[in-house]
Amino acid sequence: MTTIYDVAAxxxxxxxxxxxxxxxxxxxxxxxRAVRRAAEKLAYTPNRAARALRRQTSDVIALVVTDIENPxxxxxxxxxxxxxxxxxxSVVLCNSDGDLAREARYFDIxxxxxxxxxxxxxxxxxxxxxxxxxxARPVVTxxxxxxxxxxxxxxxxxxxxxxxxxxxxxxxxFTRVGCITGPRGAETAEKRSGGWREVFAQRSPGSDPREYVxxxxxxxxxxxxxxxxxxxxxxxxxxxxxxxxxMAVGALEALHQHGLRPPGFGMAVVxxxxxxxxxLTGMDVxxxxxxxxxxxxxxxxxxxxxxxxxxxxxxxxxxxxxxxxNGAAAGx
Amino acid sequence: MTTIYDVAAxxxxxxxxxxxxxxxxxxxxxxxRAVRRAAEKLAYTPNRAARALRRQTSDVIALVVTDIENPxxxxxxxxxxxxxxxxxxSVVLCNSDGDLAREARYFDIxxxxxxxxxxxxxxxxxxxxxxxxxxARPVVTxxxxxxxxxxxxxxxxxxxxxxxxxxxxxxxxFTRVGCITGPRGAETAEKRSGGWREVFAQRSPGSDPREYVxxxxxxxxxxxxxxxxxxxxxxxxxxxxxxxxxMAVGALEALHQHGLRPPGFGMAVVxxxxxxxxxLTGMDVxxxxxxxxxxxxxxxxxxxxxxxxxxxxxxxxxxxxxxxxNGAAAGx
DNA sequence: TTGTAGGCGTTATCAC
DNA sequence: GTGATAACGCCTACAA
Numbered sequence: 001m002t003t004i005y006d007v008a009a010x011x012x013x014x015x016x017x018x019x020x021x022x023x024x025x026x027x028x029x030x031x032x033r034a035v036r037r038a039a040e041k042l043a044y045t046p047n048r049a050a051r052a053l054r055r056q057t058s059d060v061i062a063l064v065v066t067d068i069e070n071p072x073x074x075x076x077x078x079x080x081x082x083x084x085x086x087x088x089x090s091v092v093l094c095n096s097d098g099d100l101a102r103e104a105r106y107f108d109i110x111x112x113x114x115x116x117x118x119x120x121x122x123x124x125x126x127x128x129x130x131x132x133x134x135x136a137r138p139v140v141t142x143x144x145x146x147x148x149x150x151x152x153x154x155x156x157x158x159x160x161x162x163x164x165x166x167x168x169x170x171x172x173x174f175t176r177v178g179c180i181t182g183p184r185g186a187e188t189a190e191k192r193s194g195g196w197r198e199v200f201a202q203r204s205p206g207s208d209p210r211e212y213v214x215x216x217x218x219x220x221x222x223x224x225x226x227x228x229x230x231x232x233x234x235x236x237x238x239x240x241x242x243x244x245x246x247m248a249v250g251a252l253e254a255l256h257q258h259g260l261r262p263p264g265f266g267m268a269v270v271x272x273x274x275x276x277x278x279x280l281t282g283m284d285v286x287x288x289x290x291x292x293x294x295x296x297x298x299x300x301x302x303x304x305x306x307x308x309x310x311x312x313x314x315x316x317x318x319x320x321x322x323x324x325x326n327g328a329a330a331g332x
Numbered sequence: 333m334t335t336i337y338d339v340a341a342x343x344x345x346x347x348x349x350x351x352x353x354x355x356x357x358x359x360x361x362x363x364x365r366a367v368r369r370a371a372e373k374l375a376y377t378p379n380r381a382a383r384a385l386r387r388q389t390s391d392v393i394a395l396v397v398t399d400i401e402n403p404x405x406x407x408x409x410x411x412x413x414x415x416x417x418x419x420x421x422s423v424v425l426c427n428s429d430g431d432l433a434r435e436a437r438y439f440d441i442x443x444x445x446x447x448x449x450x451x452x453x454x455x456x457x458x459x460x461x462x463x464x465x466x467x468a469r470p471v472v473t474x475x476x477x478x479x480x481x482x483x484x485x486x487x488x489x490x491x492x493x494x495x496x497x498x499x500x501x502x503x504x505x506f507t508r509v510g511c512i513t514g515p516r517g518a519e520t521a522e523k524r525s526g527g528w529r530e531v532f533a534q535r536s537p538g539s540d541p542r543e544y545v546x547x548x549x550x551x552x553x554x555x556x557x558x559x560x561x562x563x564x565x566x567x568x569x570x571x572x573x574x575x576x577x578x579m580a581v582g583a584l585e586a587l588h589q590h591g592l593r594p595p596g597f598g599m600a601v602v603x604x605x606x607x608x609x610x611x612l613t614g615m616d617v618x619x620x621x622x623x624x625x626x627x628x629x630x631x632x633x634x635x636x637x638x639x640x641x642x643x644x645x646x647x648x649x650x651x652x653x654x655x656x657x658n659g660a661a662a663g664x
Numbered sequence: 665t666t667g668t669a670g671g672c673g674t675t676a677t678c679a680c
Numbered sequence: 681g682t683g684a685t686a687a688c689g690c691c692t693a694c695a696a
Binding site: 333335336337347348351352355357378379380381382383384385386387 | 672673674675676
């Protein structure tokens, strides 16, 4: 391990001078050059553990997601990266897998490694960011909020998304649009199905919404089972609104088994299903601005890291893709 | 920030004793209990920066991939996680995006944060792990090797995969199987197309292989263009072997535009195309054992971290899914 | 502009 | 078994 002392010795200066060269202090050009040359020769890398210990903060931010295999979250990660890297921060991705214990463990790491902040997809509404907050680590949640915690969040306009997706199907002439949504209590699931319910009540007034909505787990298999359930109804729907990308894949499979497929059987889904363009033929997609959500969250986080102390806010992004600049904000 | 001193004071012992409680030293049961209670009450988390500084190592391992949005790599990440978490390590995912500079930056972080080791998908054959090696950080490459570097690697049997995929198409009765492979010089691309070439030469003896293989960039758009090129030949192929999942998606799109699709037009692909089950109808998949590759790499890395100093080795995994235990090893 | 020195929170080496 | 104490490598007053 070559240290600041080695560099100092080789450059004929004091360790303090070396430190100043790397942190922008006042150093004469000649000495600065000598230091840089020495550092180069010795392949010196500042020891971040020491630096973090001393400075009580690092330039790494953590992105904690609930499912690293969900393309929505990886797309979001790209957005976070773009902004963070441009600002000189590095991003590390942590997979909580929706598990509170694993999530908490990553929080501990973030604290103990003095990470600068956390962009978080909460594993559950019960997610506890108290430790993070106590340690003054900025947190921004994405995709869903944490209403009880004093942290910013960036979410999509899920209610409108639900309305749009459902409305599009009715507008195409389908007469009874079912709904496959996420777990009870999950914010995005409630909002998206809420949008569906409004439209359903209006367009299928004779039917009971409770019969035509089924909750699943936001995963492929859940979507398959849910679709099968809908098809087994006495009066099955002729179209379905699906609240996330993975469940849509499962639903397609289930339809397929019954010899059905879009566009004959209507389907609208919230969020892109990447890498499945053909499967999407005939499907309506309410695009989730995944990258934008990530980028916006990173921007907010960076502001907080830099000391911004505005009141906590929730930023709601439209499903249409606006320019990064307009990120419309709604009070919370 | 609550420190070991705070805990010590509250428990009425010395800081050294507190440290011993957390690191398995000899401490009397009563004092140990007192320490634990105090730590609990104070919500004490060991400061990892300090610990890493002192111990010169941490229990975090980095997984550096070239494309965080490629499901193959995220599936691999799951394998790495499973093994690492079970051994008490945490995993952070870093996205090099195939860029040498970004990759190098993450190496620096790994070194400077004293991470225990790195599982790496090399951005290029030119990837330089010298710094990592100098600093005695174990490295295991996955998916592709780094022949010039003294590091272990875990790869799939790509040559066989190429043969299998291609052979399956001929066996189905197709008569001229084209090939869409990855960038020139990329190990997996060369091997997979090498397997194709063998079979092609044998089964389509009249045709020039050079006409029927096209190199692309392992991405969706590249696959689309490549497929279009193949279809534009004077004597276009009636089937295609595609060297990775993303390009297969692009190829499907291109076929679609020409009114073609599997199984009418033959297609075999190396690696699953998750979330696209319907699009796969009629495709042959040579499954890449993504998770297993990750898990095996993590195991090897852990051994190295624990001081194993066996000669460097390359582990080649079959495309069939063997039990984790048999991870067949081939000398390197 | 430059150098000296103290401390960030831990762990490990000593004595006791 | 337990407690001082000296590093680990860096940054930043403070002095010069």
